[in-house]
Amino acid sequence: MIRVFALILTLLVVACKAPQNQESAPSESRKIITAGGTITEIVDALGFGDQIIATDITSTYPASMQSLPSIGYRNQIKAEGILALGPDLILAEEGYLSEDVVNQLKSAQIEIHFFKKPIRVEETKKLITDLAAFFEAQVEGNRLLDQLQADLDSLQSYLVLHTSSPKAAFIMARGPQTVFMAGESTFAQSIFELAGLQPAASGFKDFVPVTPEALVTMNPDFLVFFDSGIESLGGKEGLAQVKGLSETPAFKNGHILSFDGHYLSGFGPRVGKAALELAKAARP
Amino acid sequence: MWTTQPYSKTQAQNLIIAGLLAILGVLALVSLSLGAYQIPFAQLLGVILNGLGFQEAAAESQQANVLLQIRLPRILLATLIGGGLGVAGASLQGMFRNPLVEPGLIGVSSGSALFAVIYLVLIAGSTGLWKTMSAFGLPLFAFAGGLIHVAVVYRLSRSQGKTETSTLILAGVAINALAGALIGLTLFYADDAALRSFTFWSLGDLGGASWTKVPTALLLILIPSLFLFRDYRALNALSLGEHEAFHMGVNVSQIKIKLLITTALIVGVGVSLAGMIGFIGLIVPHLIRIGFGADHRLVLPGAFLLGAILMNVADLIARLIVIPAEMPIGVVTALIGAPFFIWLIFNLNKPKR
Amino acid sequence: MLQASRIHFCIQKRPVVDQISLTLQAGEILAVLGPNGAGKSTLFKILSGEISCKHGDVDYNGLPVRNLNSKKLAEVRAVMPQHSAVNFPFSAQEVVELGLFSTQSKNPSRLVQDVMEATNVLHLKDSNFQHLSGGEKQRVQLARVLVQIWEQKPFPRYLLLDEPTSSLDIAQQHGVLSILRQLTQRNIGVLIILHELNLAAQYADRIALLKNGMITSCGPVHEVLKETTLHQVFDYPIQILQHPHHGGLIVSTSQPSLQKQLIKQA
Numbered sequence A: 001m002i003r004v005f006a007l008i009l010t011l012l013v014v015a016c017k018a019p020q021n022q023e024s025a026p027s028e029s030r031k032i033i034t035a036g037g038t039i040t041e042i043v044d045a046l047g048f049g050d051q052i053i054a055t056d057i058t059s060t061y062p063a064s065m066q067s068l069p070s071i072g073y074r075n076q077i078k079a080e081g082i083l084a085l086g087p088d089l090i091l092a093e094e095g096y097l098s099e100d101v102v103n104q105l106k107s108a109q110i111e112i113h114f115f116k117k118p119i120r121v122e123e124t125k126k127l128i129t130d131l132a133a134f135f136e137a138q139v140e141g142n143r144l145l146d147q148l149q150a151d152l153d154s155l156q157s158y159l160v161l162h163t164s165s166p167k168a169a170f171i172m173a174r175g176p177q178t179v180f181m182a183g184e185s186t187f188a189q190s191i192f193e194l195a196g197l198q199p200a201a202s203g204f205k206d207f208v209p210v211t212p213e214a215l216v217t218m219n220p221d222f223l224v225f226f227d228s229g230i231e232s233l234g235g236k237e238g239l240a241q242v243k244g245l246s247e248t249p250a251f252k253n254g255h256i257l258s259f260d261g262h263y264l265s266g267f268g269p270r271v272g273k274a275a276l277e278l279a280k281a282a283r284p
Numbered sequence B: 001m002w003t004t005q006p007y008s009k010t011q012a013q014n015l016i017i018a019g020l021l022a023i024l025g026v027l028a029l030v031s032l033s034l035g036a037y038q039i040p041f042a043q044l045l046g047v048i049l050n051g052l053g054f055q056e057a058a059a060e061s062q063q064a065n066v067l068l069q070i071r072l073p074r075i076l077l078a079t080l081i082g083g084g085l086g087v088a089g090a091s092l093q094g095m096f097r098n099p100l101v102e103p104g105l106i107g108v109s110s111g112s113a114l115f116a117v118i119y120l121v122l123i124a125g126s127t128g129l130w131k132t133m134s135a136f137g138l139p140l141f142a143f144a145g146g147l148i149h150v151a152v153v154y155r156l157s158r159s160q161g162k163t164e165t166s167t168l169i170l171a172g173v174a175i176n177a178l179a180g181a182l183i184g185l186t187l188f189y190a191d192d193a194a195l196r197s198f199t200f201w202s203l204g205d206l207g208g209a210s211w212t213k214v215p216t217a218l219l220l221i222l223i224p225s226l227f228l229f230r231d232y233r234a235l236n237a238l239s240l241g242e243h244e245a246f247h248m249g250v251n252v253s254q255i256k257i258k259l260l261i262t263t264a265l266i267v268g269v270g271v272s273l274a275g276m277i278g279f280i281g282l283i284v285p286h287l288i289r290i291g292f293g294a295d296h297r298l299v300l301p302g303a304f305l306l307g308a309i310l311m312n313v314a315d316l317i318a319r320l321i322v323i324p325a326e327m328p329i330g331v332v333t334a335l336i337g338a339p340f341f342i343w344l345i346f347n348l349n350k351p352k353r
Numbered sequence C: 001m002l003q004a005s006r007i008h009f010c011i012q013k014r015p016v017v018d019q020i021s022l023t024l025q026a027g028e029i030l031a032v033l034g035p036n037g038a039g040k041s042t043l044f045k046i047l048s049g050e051i052s053c054k055h056g057d058v059d060y061n062g063l064p065v066r067n068l069n070s071k072k073l074a075e076v077r078a079v080m081p082q083h084s085a086v087n088f089p090f091s092a093q094e095v096v097e098l099g100l101f102s103t104q105s106k107n108p109s110r111l112v113q114d115v116m117e118a119t120n121v122l123h124l125k126d127s128n129f130q131h132l133s134g135g136e137k138q139r140v141q142l143a144r145v146l147v148q149i150w151e152q153k154p155f156p157r158y159l160l161l162d163e164p165t166s167s168l169d170i171a172q173q174h175g176v177l178s179i180l181r182q183l184t185q186r187n188i189g190v191l192i193i194l195h196e197l198n199l200a201a202q203y204a205d206r207i208a209l210l211k212n213g214m215i216t217s218c219g220p221v222h223e224v225l226k227e228t229t230l231h232q233v234f235d236y237p238i239q240i241l242q243h244p245h246h247g248g249l250i251v252s253t254s255q256p257s258l259q260k261q262l263i264k265q266a
Helices: A002-016 A037-051 A063-067 A079-084 A099-107 A121-134 A138-161 A187-194 A212-218 A227-232 A235-239 A261-265 A271-281 B008-033 B041-052 B061-096 B108-123 B129-157 B165-189 B198-203 B214-229 B232-238 B242-248 B252-274 B280-292 B296-320 B329-348 C040-048 C070-076 C092-102 C108-118 C134-149 C170-186 C197-203 C227-234 C256-265
Strands: A032-035 A052-055 A089-093 A111-115 A167-173 A179-182 A207-209 A222-226 A256-259 C002-011 C014-024 C029-033 C055-060 C077-080 C157-162 C188-193 C206-211 C214-220 C239-242 C249-252
Touching: A032 A037, A037 A052, A037 A063, A037 A089, A037 A121, A037 A138, A037 A261, A079 A099, A079 B061, A099 A111, A099 B061, A111 A121, A121 A138, A121 A271, A138 A271, A167 A187, A167 A212, A167 A227, A179 A187, A187 A261, A187 A271, A222 A227, A222 A261, A227 A235, A227 A256, A227 A261, A256 A261, A256 A271, A261 A271, B008 B041, B008 B061, B008 B296, B041 B061, B061 B214, B061 B232, B061 B252, B061 B280, B061 B296, B108 B129, B108 B165, B108 B198, B108 B252, B129 B165, B129 B214, B129 B252, B165 B198, B198 B329, B214 B252, B214 B296, B232 B242, B232 B252, B232 B296, B232 C092, B242 B252, B242 C070, B242 C077, B242 C092, B280 B296, B280 B329, B296 B329, C002 C040, C014 C040, C014 C055, C014 C188, C014 C214, C029 C040, C029 C170, C029 C197, C040 C157, C040 C188, C070 C077, C070 C092, C070 C157, C077 C134, C092 C108, C092 C134, C108 C134, C134 C157, C134 C170, C157 C170, C170 C188, C170 C197, C197 C249, C206 C227, C214 C227, C227 C239
Parallel strands: A032 A052, A032 A089, A089 A111, A167 A222, A222 A256, C029 C188, C029 C206, C077 C157, C157 C188
Antiparallel strands: A167 A179, A179 A207, C002 C014, C002 C055, C206 C214, C239 C249
């Protein structure tokens, strides 16, 4: 009995020693937490990167974001973890945080705004515009939009000169047991179309597990991966072990492309550059 | 009230209940003050007193919000669900006359989870009336699933009026496998945004606790549990066997139906609110019996209180061990419960004298 | 009076209990004997209300058993099974107290104590039931069953026992049966299935002999225990002897030829 009391007392004392919450900062400098790599990148590009105090795992660009405290990933993110970091503002992708957590954050009366994750260039432009408006930094926003347009123009000029339309399939891999291919309505289809590539996948939406025959039937000229995906399969050599990949002509010809995950799929300000890089890589 | 020793046994039992209540109260207080979000104890008291109307609000409102909107409902939910699992486990063990039975083993939990997942798929994308109804619709649908599953397991394991233990466990394993497969299948085809992840259902998670879930738990877990407490005499009699209980005057089929329905309700609702959390229904009745005897007058409420205590302890560990993330609570209860289960089986085979 | 009239029970078209009628009065012990497969257990279950029988009636004090719910039935009759397992660590006293379920006793502690004394298990009251020996468990169960009908009531009660002496030693067997004899003075009628013919001869008032689902013979002990009847029922030569000192009936199954051989070898 005495031990129980001692334990409780110890716990209470520990709780008492916790640091006081900091006083709220002046309104010009906020403490922002972002959830979603594209939002993080745009907020930083608009010039407010130093106000970000923590981000999620997918916020990998710019690299400085990776040294900030992480709040976790999607459903694993908990409200108390976010609140413990003392933010004034949360900017999140729609559907990124679980509904319960959103409700809890709202009832904790913390300011939280949601933005749709872009999977098309038009949506990228809209997101930049919306965020710029939110921060009342339209000048910076327009600069980003102009830069993006310039990238897209370069892409267009390239594609005019190179009219071939190789077929490409995007493979999402998280280890040899978890290999999926992207269908319609995914970022993969959008970026392929942007880069003038023909998506090999058709007739299905979202991601489905790779079946050996299906991939061979689709007959892509190029297989596209995330860097992390190829790594999880054990590099290019490891691809030979995955049934369905090794039989494709793309594999046999060594037409394997891989890019940083966020760069390729984020549809952020650098999407034009990413599409151009992809377009060039697919026309060696 | 039929008891032989005029005061000592009943009083001793009441004292134990009071003691468990006290431990639960202290634990709730400790649990309130700990978490990823630091709240100094002085502030904690201030918020509580303010909430009770005794004191002006001095603490920062965000601290009050974390405490009152996130932590307090969470602790209440842990108490109610843990307590429900405890008393449901005790009732099922009494009914099947088998100390190895727990709701997870015999398919109630997985059946409830399956139906909950199906319900979410069915109402996915719907708005308005369906959405608000889901506060009660989801738990009740889960209850139906749990009930169907336990009825099937029960039916499978009966032969010639006896419930064979080995058949019972095998039937439970089979139904669990089926339900698990169907859950996986449903989640595979469902729209991602409409469902919580598979880990929520299979490992449990109290992190989504909010005040909207508490009334459901109060109505559909606490009240049925109180009803179960009243059946201690029949459960005591059932411990001797169904025929013997009949001879003693128990309406056996009636009590069995009542027990099955009530435990399926309690467990089904608990699963719909927090996913499948195992081992609590197995461990706590045992601890009560080992410590204080097998009389269900004590075992039933004792299992409720000890279940609430254990669930809060597990949730505290889940919240503190990997800050700012959380461990799924089912992992914690499994880490505590599985070794206990093994010890239990080992002990059952030892010679009695 | 416990009355069974022309009860008939078939399993897969074969009659297991074949048009049996019998009565049990309060204050008497009726022993039911017969070889294995005679239908004793089925008859027992029908009489106790565990199995409902479509043909024939079973009445307790004039009330048909199918009209009595389990609680009402428990007030008028108690049943001691042959085996019963307890899977939880109840104390012996807690097991006995289970018998209080259907009673509305004004002094339950006194009642339990009296019964436990009468069955000689009072000294075991705090022991874990699961740790008792076979004989001790049997007596505790008997105490539980007796608690149900021990208290005096304006109507007769009945106690049905199915081979309660199977795991008891000689002294314990006689102990239990003498308790049953005492019960007859409490307005209780006792029906007991026995295998041991001599126990029946010594303690029963009436005997019913069962063979192939039918009652071959039923009546006072000295009328039923006849050598020819017993030979026919048990398919084995049986002798009835008289005790040299007190004149009671002794049933012997030993054969002269076997004894002669033993004497020759000695």
